[in-house]
Amino acid sequence: xxxxxLGAGGMIGRKLTAALxxxxxxxxxxxxxxxxxxxxxxxxxxxxxALRAVAADLSAPGVAAELVxxxxxxxxxxxxxxxxxxxADFEKGYRINLDGTRELFEAVRRExxxxxxxxxxxxxxxxxxxxxxxxxxxxxxxxxAPLSSYGTQKAIGELLLADYSRRGFMDGxxxxxxxxxxxxxxxxxxxxxxxxxxxxxPLAGLPATLPVGDEVRHWxxxxxxxxxxxxxxxxxxxxxxxxxxxxxxxxxxxxxxEAIEALRRAGGEEAVALIQREPDDAVKRIIESWPEAFxxxxxxxxxxxxxxxxxxxIRRHLEDEVAGNGKRA
Amino acid sequence: xxxxxLGAGGMIGRKLTAALxxxxxxxxxxxxxxxxxxxxxxxxxxxxxALRAVAADLSAPGVAAELVxxxxxxxxxxxxxxxxxxxADFEKGYRINLDGTRELFEAVRRExxxxxxxxxxxxxxxxxxxxxxxxxxxxxxxxxAPLSSYGTQKAIGELLLADYSRRGFMDGxxxxxxxxxxxxxxxxxxxxxxxxxxxxxPLAGLPATLPVGDEVRHWxxxxxxxxxxxxxxxxxxxxxxxxxxxxxxxxxxxxxxEAIEALRRAGGEEAVALIQREPDDAVKRIIESWPEAFxxxxxxxxxxxxxxxxxxxIRRHLEDEVAGNGKRA
Numbered sequence: 001x002x003x004x005x006l007g008a009g010g011m012i013g014r015k016l017t018a019a020l021x022x023x024x025x026x027x028x029x030x031x032x033x034x035x036x037x038x039x040x041x042x043x044x045x046x047x048x049x050a051l052r053a054v055a056a057d058l059s060a061p062g063v064a065a066e067l068v069x070x071x072x073x074x075x076x077x078x079x080x081x082x083x084x085x086x087x088a089d090f091e092k093g094y095r096i097n098l099d100g101t102r103e104l105f106e107a108v109r110r111e112x113x114x115x116x117x118x119x120x121x122x123x124x125x126x127x128x129x130x131x132x133x134x135x136x137x138x139x140x141x142x143x144x145a146p147l148s149s150y151g152t153q154k155a156i157g158e159l160l161l162a163d164y165s166r167r168g169f170m171d172g173x174x175x176x177x178x179x180x181x182x183x184x185x186x187x188x189x190x191x192x193x194x195x196x197x198x199x200x201x202p203l204a205g206l207p208a209t210l211p212v213g214d215e216v217r218h219w220x221x222x223x224x225x226x227x228x229x230x231x232x233x234x235x236x237x238x239x240x241x242x243x244x245x246x247x248x249x250x251x252x253x254x255x256x257x258e259a260i261e262a263l264r265r266a267g268g269e270e271a272v273a274l275i276q277r278e279p280d281d282a283v284k285r286i287i288e289s290w291p292e293a294f295x296x297x298x299x300x301x302x303x304x305x306x307x308x309x310x311x312x313x314i315r316r317h318l319e320d321e322v323a324g325n326g327k328r329a
Numbered sequence: 330x331x332x333x334x335l336g337a338g339g340m341i342g343r344k345l346t347a348a349l350x351x352x353x354x355x356x357x358x359x360x361x362x363x364x365x366x367x368x369x370x371x372x373x374x375x376x377x378x379a380l381r382a383v384a385a386d387l388s389a390p391g392v393a394a395e396l397v398x399x400x401x402x403x404x405x406x407x408x409x410x411x412x413x414x415x416x417a418d419f420e421k422g423y424r425i426n427l428d429g430t431r432e433l434f435e436a437v438r439r440e441x442x443x444x445x446x447x448x449x450x451x452x453x454x455x456x457x458x459x460x461x462x463x464x465x466x467x468x469x470x471x472x473x474a475p476l477s478s479y480g481t482q483k484a485i486g487e488l489l490l491a492d493y494s495r496r497g498f499m500d501g502x503x504x505x506x507x508x509x510x511x512x513x514x515x516x517x518x519x520x521x522x523x524x525x526x527x528x529x530x531p532l533a534g535l536p537a538t539l540p541v542g543d544e545v546r547h548w549x550x551x552x553x554x555x556x557x558x559x560x561x562x563x564x565x566x567x568x569x570x571x572x573x574x575x576x577x578x579x580x581x582x583x584x585x586x587e588a589i590e591a592l593r594r595a596g597g598e599e600a601v602a603l604i605q606r607e608p609d610d611a612v613k614r615i616i617e618s619w620p621e622a623f624x625x626x627x628x629x630x631x632x633x634x635x636x637x638x639x640x641x642x643i644r645r646h647l648e649d650e651v652a653g654n655g656k657r658a
Contacts, residue, residue, distance in 0.1 A: 090438075090496065109419075131571075131572050131573070132571075132572075140472075141471060141472045142470060142472055143469075143470045143471055143472055143473065143573070144472065144473060144488070145491070145572050145573045146488070146491075146492070146572070147495070147572050149492055149496070152488050152489070152491070152492040155488050156485050156488055156489075159473070159475070159481050159484050159485055159488075160481070160485075162474070162475075162481070163475070163478055163481040166476070167419065167478070242460075242461075243460050243461075243474050243475070243476050244460070244472070244474050
């Protein structure tokens with residue numbers, strides 16, 4: 001069992017690498033080799049598995065072909081420029097999020113043509129593929145009408161994944177991850193970053209800014225759940241998916257106010273007092289274009305499971321990131 | 330008023346060119362120049378308007394930039410490889426239908442960055458962007474889940490059109506044309522070609538093959554309506570479209586059997602007898618994945634109108650293609 005992780009240096013990529021090394025197998029077959037690719041060199045953990053780090057830009061000529069030439073059994077395609085950055089830098093967003101994805105899929109197709117190669121390919125998409133107006137609970141047949149370049153690029157990736165899978169070039173599965181909370185580490189450029197910030201920073205005794213109101217409702221998953229989703233996507237039976245190869249992942253539908261109440265229970269009034277309200281219309285417009293809740297029937301039927309509450313999300317953060325001093329990251 | 334037509338040599342392109350020359354103006358401004366681009370050199374009709382034919386592949390380097398450098402006020406992007414050919418030749422379909430479209434949009438974006446240029450861009454899409462399962466009447470919020478590479482390429486074009494318009498690089502509008510009947514001339518490689526063939530050929534005393542059953546229901550528009558749709562899309566107010574810049578066009582929902590009954594009324598039993606039934610499962614599978622009827626509320630509100638019946642569609646064919654000996658083509 002050989003595994004390729006693209007975007008291995010990101011938050012999910014690092015946690016996925018650690019989880020795979022702990023697990024030791026995938027689809028019942030022992031993991032023999034893993035290639036960890038990212039635009040910057042990824043730390044290689046000590047392990048009995050043959051680990052190789054590759055620093056390369058997936059959209060550059062030849063990079064995808066070289067990575068696919070190893071014929072990994074499973075490809076995790078997590079690499080992406082986040083929403084805020086893709087909106088700020090149009091060309092970079094399209095180059096990484098669209099051209100990079102297409103180069104990867106084309107490399108797989110060429111290897112398929114040469115040798116019959118057909119890997120399982122797990123693609124992380126996003127609820128940002130949806131626009132407005134949206135019903136309060138989004139059905140699985142909802143039109144993709146993104147209000148951001150990031151959402152557009154992810155929607156195009158989903159369409160390509162479906163067509164390349166329908167053609168038999170790969171066994172692709174896309175998963176639309178909820179917004180991940182609590183992201184460990186420093187704030188990133190995602191427009192959704194504050195959802196983590198208003199919990200992570202106060203839990204560490206630091207101030208955090210909140211650009212939207214308490215009434216804003218959104219769709220969440222913990223990092224631990226997100227890694228479970230990605231792992232499960234690598235193993236799940238895709239034969240019943242048909243042409244819609246991308247699934248809405250189960251999430252927790254909750255408001256900013258509910259997150260703050262959970263923070264109050266976990267960290268007390270002094271934690272809540274560290275949240276500074278600084279309304280930001282640009283962030284508000286992006287967030288309000290995102291869905292509030294889904295009806296992820298297909299994923300639930302396949303056994304994907306959501307977090308139960310913001311209290312659980314905070315508890316997992318404290319277990320995984322604070323108590324263990326980041327060892328599980 | 331300068332106009333650029335991409336795919337000017339195709340059926341809609343030729344009829345659009347003729348209609349524009351008859352009309353003489355668009356959006357109330359006289360037409361001064363038209364560039365007719367296609368992969369093969371287009372016939373240039375005699376006219377007082379400055380007409381230029383360009384034979385070029387839109388996906389080739391520099392072609393789009395050279396065409397856009399003229400800063401046409403309105404761009405009609407009709408160029409595409411049809412469904413059957415895009416399915417048979419994967420690389421050609423993606424090169425023409427996806428890369429060609431992206432090169433065009435990128436050329437417009439660069440000219441926008443250089444000079445503030447922002448043309449109206451009319452993009453012809455297709456009902457092939459939808460997959461299965463579909464409700465009997467498809468709503469405007471239906472997910473795009475194409476079952477063909479052609480449908481995938483058109484869906485991606487719609488997403489790019491929306492994002493480039495949202496960013497202000499162009500004033501884009503997409504129109505999902507129903508299947509065009511009766512296409513004049515020879516059969517093409519579209520999987521839907523027989524819908525025209527079973528009427529056009531018998532009306533001319535020639536045999537035609539029917540690969541599907543009488544019960545197959547589909548969504549139709551005459552060539553005359555299709556040209557009206559494209560012209561109207563160039564003039565309509567796009568300010569209320571929001572991020573969903575592509576509209577389902579009104580059509581006639583009818584079965585193969587209903588088309589044959591209209592043929593019987595127009596051409597008699599001897600015409601119907603020329604239809605040879607040759608079931609073809611490959612064609613049947615493609616056609617059955619296409620929608621049967623739509624609820625095109627937004628287009629109807631903007632004044633787009635459907636054909637009333639197959640009798641009307643046949644009458645228009647006889648007027649435009651047979652009585653006038655093709656002069657109006």
